[in-house]
Amino acid sequence: MKHSAVNPNPLNCTLPGFFFRLFCRAKLKEMSLICLLAGMCTFHASAQNIIYVNAANTSGSQDGTSWATAFSNLQQGLRAALNAVGPDEVWVAAGTYTPDTCVSGCTDSIVRGATFLLRNETALLGGFTGTETQKTQRNPWTNPTILSGDLMGNDNPAELTKDAPSRSDNVNHVVTGDLADSTAVLDGFIVTGGNARTDILNTQSGGGMINNAGSPTIRNCIFEYNTATAAGAMDCSNGGSPVVANCIFRHNVASDLGGAISVFQTGTPYFINCLFYDNSAGETGGASYSGDNGTGATTIVHFYNCTFVNNSSVDLGPAHAGQLNSTAKFMNCILWDNKRAGAFSPQIKLSDSATVEVTYSIVQVQDTVPFSGTGNLMDDPDFFDAPNQDFRINASSPAVDAGGSVPLDLADLDEDSLRSEPLPFDLAGNMRVQMVDGGGIDIGAYESDGVLDGLFGHRPANGLSLSLLPNPVSDGRLEVQVSGIIGPEVEISVWSLNGQQLMRTHGRASQGELYQQLQLPAMSKGLYLLRVSTPAQQAVQKFVRR
Incomplete structure (x- = not known):
């Protein structure tokens, strides 16, 4: 990927001002300006800009053109x-970042109004260490990149309410996606410490993130410990329709509606491969709430392959509550052990002409028949280790191969610019549909890994670390980097998703490491597996052939 320096005046515009720059930039993606601006700006072709951010950089020279600067x-x-x-x-290295930039004249409304504003045609990417040359080398799960609204760094997790004294300094919305479209991307961050309360106008919902008429793409994020009057973690309102995939919503609190999320007034957001657990609402909608806010507008929220567990509400609807002309659509979802005031309650509450469509889902019920809808089940989902918050499913789970249609990759999880293809991964990054046994998609945010065990046999990694570069691969040359190898002999093999071995080779480790360049055989475009194994270890990683 070509790295280009940041040009402080890329359009050579003769008219100054923030709003004019913003307007020029919005029109630039169409590579044309309306006749009103003819002759005022000159375009210059440019490669994609990579802008580097690292909280640990103490260099006196900081221009964002490299990790060093x-x-x-x-x-x-x-x-x-x-x-x-x-x-x-924007490549962001691991660390903690707060949105406040006020230097003088800092009133409470100015400071608490600070936010990270998403912009069209800008991907904000976290999970870097600060040395990477390709974005495929980043790992958001091992390199936590935190966007925090806790300006003083004094939040007390035991005081998780919007009125807690330790949260009085927190910003209203950590991230703002207002008016953004799908080219505005938030990927690989922990969003925490937002506190949307009613003491400042229009800031009562969406502590972690607000999407007022905005539809950004959000993936591989964790929203945790955010508070608000409504929508503790995320607000989608006035047509706000983000696509949210492979995200975790946990420990968020709303004093009224929607412990994690709320959707108001014509929004049509999609939540795909998401886990909602331990969120709470002081009224209804422990995890999520949807409604038209009294306007009569239609609101539709989609949940595909999501897991809702251990959420709570004081009123009905500990998993989801719908009111006032809203519709919630659940497909391939698990709604289990969500409670009202500490006791079992119907997982979904509807009122005031709200509707719900539930298909191919596991929903906890007190009756002897499953929740109404095609393909629904009421059996225990058989989580791997629910007491320790591991909500993967065992190979014996009734959720295995019990899902319906495979959702589309609306968030472009594999970053191949194709959003109309089937969803490739689950929340853990495993194959979303494991076709080795001829089965279909599993219910919930995670696919059972029993199929991989059946294909390769169960062998622990035991410290084996595997990296593939580049990924996706275009020219057939794939570099395999392996560390933590026990013993000298290593086998490398490439497999299709239906279990066909496409190539096999061997390497010899030196001091526990192996770097080997592969020339892949002729392969059609798609998703494949590369397996590295020793007599005592095994690691499997997926890669995309373009």
């Missing part, structure tokens, strides 16, 4: 993205 402040990186030509990626 990375911005230490994320707001500087976002500002550079606004000024740069063409689509941008």
Whole structure:
């Protein structure tokens, strides 16, 4: 990927001002300006900009053009993205970032109004260590990149309410996706410490993130310990329709509606491969709430392959509550052990003309028949280790191969720019549909890994670490990097999803490491598996052939 420096005046515009720059940038993606601006700006072709941010960088030279000169402040990186030509990626190294930038005259409303604002044609990517040369080398789960609204760093997890004294300094919305479209991407972050309360106008919902008429793409994120009057973690309102995939919502609290999320007024968001657990609402909708807010508008929220567990509400609807012309659609979902006031309650509450469609899902019920809808079950989902918050499913789970249609990859999880193809991965990054046994998609956010065990046999990694570069691969050359090898002999094999071995080779480790360049055989475009094994170890990783 070509790295290009950030041009502070990419359009050479003769008219100054923030709003004009914003307007020019919005029109730039169409590579044309309306006749009103003819002659005022000159376009310059540019490669995709990569802007680097690292909170640990103490260098005196910070222009964001490399890791060595990375911005230490994320707001500087976002500002550079606004000024740069063409689509941008902001690479953010592990660390904690707060949105406040006020230097003087800082009133409470100014400070608490600070936020990380998403912009069209800008992908905000977390999970870097600060040395990577390709974004496929990042790992958000091992390199936590935290966007925090806790400006003073004094939050007390035991005081998880919007009125807690330790949260009085917290910003209203950590991230804002207002007016954004799907080219505005948030990927690989922990969003925490937002506190949307009613003391400032229009800030009562969406502590973690607000999407007012915004439809960004959000993937591989964790929303936790956010509070609000409504929508503790995320608000989708006034047509806000984000696509949210492979995200975890946990420990978020709303004093009224929607412990994790709320959807108001014509929003049509999609939540795919998401886990909702331990969220709570002081009224209804322990995990999620949808309604038209009294406007008469139609609201539709989609949940595909999501798991709802251990959420709670004071009123009915500990998993989901729908009111006022709203519709919630659940497909391939698990709703289990969500409670009202500590006791079993129907998982979904509907009122005031709200409707729900539930298909191919496991829903806990007190009756002797499953929740109404095609393919629904009421059996215990058989989680791997629910007491320790591991909500993967065992190979014996009734959820295995019991799902319906495979959702589309609306969030482009494999980053191949194809959002109309089948969903490739589950929440853990495993194959979403494991076709080795001829089965279909599993119910819930996770696929059972029993199929991989059946194909390769169960052999622990035992410290084996595997990395593939580049991924996706275009020219057939794939570099395999392995560390933590026990013994000298290593076998490398490539497999199709239906269990066919396409190639096999061997390597010899040196000091526990192996670097080997593979020339892949002729392969059609798609998803494949690469397996590295020793007599005592095994690691399997997927890769995409373009």
